[in-house]
Amino acid sequence: MSIEVTSFKGSKNKGILESKTRRDGPTGNQVLVKVTHSGICGTDEHYKNADIVLGHEGVGTVEQIGDRVTKFKVGDLVGWGYLHMTCGECEQCLQGRDQYCASVEKYATHNTHQGSFASHAIWDASFLFKIPDGLAPEHAAPLMCGGATVFEIIESYDIRATHRVGVVGVGGLGHLAIQFLAKMGTNVVVFSSTDSKREEAMQLGATEFCTTKDKKKFEVGKLDHLIITTSFVPDWKPLLDVLKPRGSIYPVTVDSTDLVVPMMPIILKGFKIQGSLVSSRLVMRRMLDFAARNGVKPMIETFPMTREGVEEGMAKLREGKMRYRGVLVAA
Helix, strand or coil, X not given: CCEEEEEEECCCCCCCEXXXXXXXXXXXXXXXXXXXXXXXXXXXXXXXXXXXXXXXXXXXXEEEECCCCCCCCCCCEEEECCEEECCXXXXXXXXXXXXXXXXXXXXXXXXCCCCCCECEEEEEHHHCEECCCCCCHHHHHHHHHHHHHHHHHHHHCCCCCCCEEEEECCCCCHHHHHHHHHHCCCEEEEEECCHHHHHHHHHHCCCEEEECCCCCCCCCCCXXXXXXXXXXXXXXXXXXXXXXXXXXXXXXXXXXCCCCCCHHHHHHHCXXXXXXXXXXXXXXXXXXXXXXXXXXXXXXXXXXXCHHHHHHHHHHHHCCCCCCEEEEECC
């Protein structure tokens, strides 16, 4: 049985385009998902001028399954993120780091005919995730990429409850990092350009708050880790000054500019700059479970899953006015 799919695509100079196509139903290990919610991610903004279906923070209900699907049933609430498929056999896959698979299929480079800004999508069951009870779909959607990205750092790079962790920026990624870290008992020091988000950051679980604008020195204790979530490159010197010897820096905001960091502090203090890409499937499952058990909820603004809703949500994100994750909601 074929399905009519409504999708919202980028375009070179015509804004968001609505398209309708028909697709065959799922076969084998495939699952047809009726999309109910989709997060609006900064990465979507990067492809607003590309001829692809946008969106990669999808949540919805299973509508049909292929004949080899055993882990899902019709009616299940599921989600997917940045990754679509990996080889399952290379060194990275076998070590549980499948996001680094050399043959990985991912958003914007593969399967560009479908995404989460749409009425339906068909994915391999291996890259779909059951949304736990207690986690609302509108809150689950931004976790599929934004939440997974920051939780990957916590889970994979040995951040412990006994550590002091700095989070630079209280935005789409930063406000989730604060919550995850606080819920696991970590001492969270938040850095923001002005004082306007202090109360919000403390309510999210921060233990200290430091304003950065026009400051050459920060009056805070030394940090074990520093997670950079801002959309711009920070002033490195005062941040490096508050990092413990052999501390780690995690730049997670996608930016095409070069990362320029003073070399001598890196050498003299043994600092580590650690790259990190979204999350593996194992970490994704752990993240969703942790969020459900500990009440981690993105702060969201909702928009209708329409051409106008997509345009409005992406414009608000582009202008830096989103507090803090946009979510498209199907009628």
